[in-house]
Amino acid sequence: MSVLVVVEHDRGAPSDASREALTFARGVSEQLATPVEALTIGAGGDAAELVGECARFGAGAVRHVAPPWLADYAPEAWGDAVAAAVRALAPRAVVACGTDRGNEVLAQAAAALGLPFVANCLDVRVGDQWHVTRVQWGGSLNEDAALSSTVPIVSVAHHAVEPAPVAAPATLSATGLDVHLDETGARTMIRDRVVLAEGVTLATAPVVVGGGRGVGSAEGFAVLEELAGRLGGVVGCSRAVTNNGWRPHADQVGQTGTRIAPQLYVACGISGAIQHWVGAKAAKTILAINTDPEANMVVKADYAVIGDLHEVVPAITAALGGGGGVT
Numbered sequence: 001m002s003v004l005v006v007v008e009h010d011r012g013a014p015s016d017a018s019r020e021a022l023t024f025a026r027g028v029s030e031q032l033a034t035p036v037e038a039l040t041i042g043a044g045g046d047a048a049e050l051v052g053e054c055a056r057f058g059a060g061a062v063r064h065v066a067p068p069w070l071a072d073y074a075p076e077a078w079g080d081a082v083a084a085a086v087r088a089l090a091p092r093a094v095v096a097c098g099t100d101r102g103n104e105v106l107a108q109a110a111a112a113l114g115l116p117f118v119a120n121c122l123d124v125r126v127g128d129q130w131h132v133t134r135v136q137w138g139g140s141l142n143e144d145a146a147l148s149s150t151v152p153i154v155s156v157a158h159h160a161v162e163p164a165p166v167a168a169p170a171t172l173s174a175t176g177l178d179v180h181l182d183e184t185g186a187r188t189m190i191r192d193r194v195v196l197a198e199g200v201t202l203a204t205a206p207v208v209v210g211g212g213r214g215v216g217s218a219e220g221f222a223v224l225e226e227l228a229g230r231l232g233g234v235v236g237c238s239r240a241v242t243n244n245g246w247r248p249h250a251d252q253v254g255q256t257g258t259r260i261a262p263q264l265y266v267a268c269g270i271s272g273a274i275q276h277w278v279g280a281k282a283a284k285t286i287l288a289i290n291t292d293p294e295a296n297m298v299v300k301a302d303y304a305v306i307g308d309l310h311e312v313v314p315a316i317t318a319a320l321g322g323g324g325g326v327t
């Protein structure tokens, strides 16, 4: 009987999402006085680096489900694997990170098991009935809810928890879990990958310089590119920008774009609509540059410069000289 953590990975490469899930699960396991057990699914799920990370973040055991046909991420098959693991291991609870994948897999598993699933939790209080606080409406509302289930299935809101390793990790190897999975579950599976950007990406960059409608044109992004380059970061944008065709959708920050968590987000000419804010709010520090002192982004930012971005951004770049960069 354990808290079973569904570990997200990319063909064996661990992700911060899984470190967050394991850290959150430790809080649940302490309340239940039961150990944390990691579940890895698919090719690479028994990779030494991944298993080591599971141990480093508090897992006491790693179970691995990988039929030969499960070569890559497949949402239904991963959901089937979680359901099969729940039947085989009878855990006290199941936890994953509330990324698109984590929520997709837990939703599939919960449907297969006929159990409720609570997504994007910030906190759980364990009892006969669980009480959970979860994020709703793209982060604009926290909801307190009660959960009654034989096996509570919850995801922790992405970026809500700072991953924290344990002081004394166990020495682990992955143990195969002998469960039958139907190959039809792999009808949707990643077959190929196209690399759109090498190196630092929007999701992982330590600095993002974002531009909104206030930038005014595709050409207007040149000064943002220069500042981002000086700071060792990348350029992002709002949906107004992608709608105007000034930048590709891959650069969009927000609810229907990428959720970023850089050390520094410089938001230039972006009003800070909730759909944008939800993708930017995990930034450690936000600097807003805007002509409107009442703009939502200005009000919510840690720092703001009220002024024309076409003057302010080049002035910051010039002031940085040859230095800059955030690590």
Ligand SMILES: Cc1cc2nc3c(=O)[nH]c(=O)nc-3n(C[C@H](O)[C@H](O)[C@H](O)COP(=O)(O)OP(=O)(O)OC[C@H]3O[C@@H](n4cnc5c(N)ncnc54)[C@H](O)[C@@H]3O)c2cc1C
Residues within 6 Å of the ligand: 211, 212, 213, 214, 215, 237, 238, 239, 240, 241, 252, 253, 254, 255, 256, 257, 268, 269, 270, 271, 272, 273, 274, 275, 276, 279, 289, 290, 291, 292, 295, 307, 308, 309, 310
């Ligand atoms: C279902 C749904 C999903 C959505 N998903 C997303 C999403 O993922 N990401 C997203 O960004 N949006 C999303 N949106 C759109 C969102 O609601 C906003 O419309 C959008 O974020 C606005 O973009 P913006 O801030 O660039 O433009 P605006 O709201 O027009 O703001 C422009 C800002 O620029 C400032 N400004 C103008 N000129 C200058 C200047 N020279 N110097 C400095 N500041 C200046 C203005 O004061 C203003 O604050 C979504 C909407 C819906 C309905």
